[in-house]
Amino acid sequence: MQTSTIEIEGLSIALREAGPAGAPAFLLLHGWPQSSYAFERVIGRLAADYRVVAPDLPCIGGSQGLPGAGDKRTLARLMRGVAETCGLRQLVAAGHDVGGQIVFALLRDHPDILFGAAILDVVIPGVAPWEKVIRDPRIWHFAFHAVPALPETLVSGHQSAYFDFFFNVLSKDRASIPDDAREIYAKAYSRPESLQAGFDWYRAFPEDAKVNAVRPAKPIAVPVLYLRGAAESGDIGDYVDGLRAAGLSNVEGDIIAGSGHFVADENPEALAARLARFHREISAASSNSTWRQA
Template identity: 50%
Template sequence: MSQTSLARVAVDSIELSARTAGDREHPALVLLHGWPHSSALYDGVLEALAADRFVIAFDLPAIGASRGLPPSAEKTVLADIVLRGAESLGARGIAIAGLDVGGMIAFAAARDHADRIVGAVVMNTVIPGVDPWTKVVADPRIWHFAFHAVPELPEAMVSGRERRYFDYFIDILSGDARKIDEPMREAFAAAYARPEALQAGFDWYRAFEKDAERNSKPRTIATPMLYVRGEADAGKISDYVRGLERAGAVDVEQATLPGGEFSPLEAPDEFVAILRRFCARIARSSARP
């Protein structure tokens, strides 16, 4: 079984931290967390995924052990940053998979940086500007999207109370909150304990308007894509897949996993199996003459 290690890589003024596993000669799988997570989200699945992949799980810019705020929190900018980081680590044949905000970044990679990746996995999220975005943000249960987008106020309210605030979302968004254990909850809270990190997380929401403006303009997205949702998540997966197709995706498959929005923790075996199947499919496709 592959051993995990820590890596650091500079992208302009940003220093990215990543957990890595696997042979660098293998095709790469880049894993991105969302809010309020860190790369620790993937600790339990890295080694299994590294059987035939060079796996890189980044802390997004300014989160966890990464340092430096990005020039913009727009997801296309973040996609460029993490892809540059992966390329600097020697990644090739990159498949990118993201959960929550990380899924928005994976979509941006497929839409705007297609020549640098071979596949994208979008998990447990809605894409700004892509159906059913308007319906989702109008749902009063998604109140935090608007709150987090307010300048400065969320930082003032949440700073020093990260653990209590994050626990609320972990408990309501997971299918079985017991599977997000105490050490993992502490790791997530610690990843945002610095003012820069907390701002970076809320800035993701502040950029949604610009993300939506970009994504609402359909363009052909030829990159193979997998859309994944937890069985406990609200909404029909077919609505999200149709939205991706209307946005221009021409090769989209779908899958559901047990649990809610914390698939690597709630259903690790199934999570690994689905990602490995997708990676195998895109490998077969790229090998065809």
């Protein structure tokens, strides 16, 4: 695996990448409060057969420069730029947490670049069960992170302790996210602008919900895999049904065993195997002319 940097719309985007050039590809998008390091152990397991690229989202970790906004349409456009600059083909975009919300925006706005998509452990703003989730008092941080300036003031200098709360509460086994990984994640948000970028993702939820609530003019036929950790709260059927109702016509759901919210950290072997299986299934369906991209 190697690291590199590319420029997209004046922003410097840091990448972890591996695998043969020209091979079928994965674009792996992390969520909050993580960086591309979340996929460290997934990348190695996919790279023998696939081209794998995992960027630090704009202004996080090694990426420099605040994007114009934190809405997922903006971030999806930037990630399209990453995919095109890297020359990714037969691309499956897989996103965890906020990364999954970006993948949903890619499906809506840029389905032409996608061979398939995977959305991991996240609710999509404006898509069922969004209203149910945001009413859950355990999801208090959605509202807190959306407050202007205050989260940066309170969390700055305390990233490790604050992030540890979520790693400990949302994982099946807190030991599955080791201290060295936690330190890397805290450092990824150590700059004031990095904290702002992460909280801006939450501040954009109302705009995201407004956009996503409008059903696309025609169904989006790109194959989609929705994954949740076995210990994650919520009924996976509610999320799959919500995606179908939002215009995705080819969605399946599955569970990653031995994992809570942070599936890439908690069970990278199972996640890599399931993503590779999904890519193979799409390829087989495409070869047999049983699947046609929208």
